[in-house]
Amino acid sequence: MPDEVRLDDPTPEPSPRRRRPRTQSRSAATRHVSSLRRSQRRLVGEEHPTPPPLDEGHTGPEPAIRTDDAADAASGTRARLRAALLRPGRGQILAAVILFIVGVAGAMQIRINTTDDTYASARREDLIQLLDGLSAESRRLEGEIAQLEQTRRNLQSGADTQRVARSEAERHLTELAILAGTAPAEGRGIRMRIADPKAAVDAGVLLDAVEEMRDAGAEVIEVNNTIRVVASTWFSSGAQGLVIDGKAVNRPITMEVIGDPHSLEEAARFRGGIVSEITGPKIGGQVQIEPADRVVIESLHAPRENQYARPAPPPPTPR
Amino acid sequence: MIPLLGLLAGIVLGIVLEPSIPQVLQPYLPIAIVAAMDALFGAFRAYLEGTFTDRVFVVSFISNVLIAAAIVYVGDQIGVGAQLATAVVVVLGIRIFTNAAAIRRALFHA
Incomplete structure (x- = not known):
């Protein structure tokens, strides 16, 4: 029966026990012929997609058998389903086992997909x-x-x-x-007391003394514990006596000098120096020099605001 | 009936017991599941058409799953794992749809 060929045949599991008793009666030759027909139709291009009702016109010269077949198949499907529900067989047990495995795997995969972190899989x-x-x-x-x-x-x-x-x-x-002279200072130095009974020490002598001290490295000089000698200090001796920076100087004169005591003392005592000048017959005074480890000078010089001088911009740096 | 019960029992067990598979096999589980779904649909179709055989079913199920996983594994080894996985899923998806159409035709004649 060559018209028995069904075009929607690609069953995934072709069974050895095929279909009806009628189909089983097909001989190998018939099957060969039918497959040849099928490929011929495919080559000619008149084959329709799959639906079985459509292929009736192409294949079926015996419509009675075909309708019978379709009805048979439909009723067979129903009957099989009913029978399966009523009498489960070995195949159903197997299917249950496999479905069980699939169910476990599916649940596992869903769990992995939802709960597991994204990197694991x-x-x-x-x-x-x-x-x-x-x-x-x-x-x-x-x-x-x-x-x-x-x-x-x-x-x-x-x-x-x-x-x-x-x-x-x-x-x-x-x-x-x-x-x-705007800050108090302390350090090693000397105290020089000039006794001057004839009041013969004038501004020149005092200026000489200051110059000698500065030559010997004096850093801070104070006269009579009240007058700070700075760069702008001036000396004068006139009618009102000895004046430094506008302040009268009482005798005996005391000079406190911060610097290296040895150098300062040597500078005062050298021959022809300040000591010999004062103790000389012209003045007739006495000089007493005592080095001290700590000379404190607290008198301050009040600086005057510069009236004309202003800081100039620094010269351009040579390259 | 019994297969449905088996499926339900499997899902419940999978949820309750939370089994785990080795880390190495984890990337292939989804592909294996898709292949298994294809085999199941094919089996149901064959059953409705009267051509169902349990032996063929078991063999096709196992071989489908193994071949799908093996294809993806080989793809992973040669560096096209993601693409091959997509290809396998597409092919199996087409087969599943074809089988579903056949099942629908067998059940409802439409």
Whole structure:
């Protein structure tokens, strides 16, 4: 029966026990012929997609048998389903076992998919891509860290430089303040007491004494514990007696000098120096010099505001 | 009836016992499940058409699952795992739809 060929035949599980008793009666030759017919139809291109009702016109010269077959198949399907519900067989047990396995696997997979982290089941390429992205990101962040650390170092060294400059400036300021006489000072030095019974020590002698002290490295000089001798100090002797910076100088005159005591004393005592001048017959005074480890000078010089002089911009640095 | 009960029991057991498979096999489980679904649909279709055989069913089920997993495994080894997995899923999906259409035709004649 060549018309028995069904076109929607691609059953995934072709069974050895095929279909009706009628189909089983087909001989190998008939099957061969039918398959040849099928390929012929396919080549000619008149084959319709699959639905069985449509292929009636092509294949069935015996419509009675075909309708009978279709009805038979339909009723067979129903009957099989009914029979399966009523009398389960070995196949159903097997199917149950396999469905059981599929159910377990499906539940497992769903659980893995929902609860597990995304990386456990990811493929190697995806993981590599993720890793690439992460390492690129971390490289970028490391660069940023290095940059920020560099910035921090710069700021720190800037702050250090500023602190050093400030302490330097402060040191400079105290030096200048001592030099200008606006700050009290202390240190090793000498006390020189000039007894002058004839009141013959005049401004010139005193200026000589100050010059000698400065030559010997005196850093701070004070007269009579009240007058600070600075760069602008002036000396005069007139009718009202000895005057330094507008202040009268009482006798005996005491000079306190900060500097190297030995040098200062030598500078005062050398032949033809200040001591011999004062103790000479012309003045007839006495000089008493005592070195001291700690000479404190607390009198201050009141600086005058400069009326004309202004700081000039520094000259351009030579290249 | 019994197969449905088996499926339900499997799902319940899978949810309750939370079994786990080795890490190595985890990427192939989804593909295996799709292949198993294909085999199940094919078996149901064959059953409705009267051509069902338990031996063929078991053999086709196991071979489908193993071949699908093996294809993806080979793909992973040669660097086209993701693409081959997609290909397997597409082919199996087409087969599942074809089988579903046949089942629908056998059940409802439409």
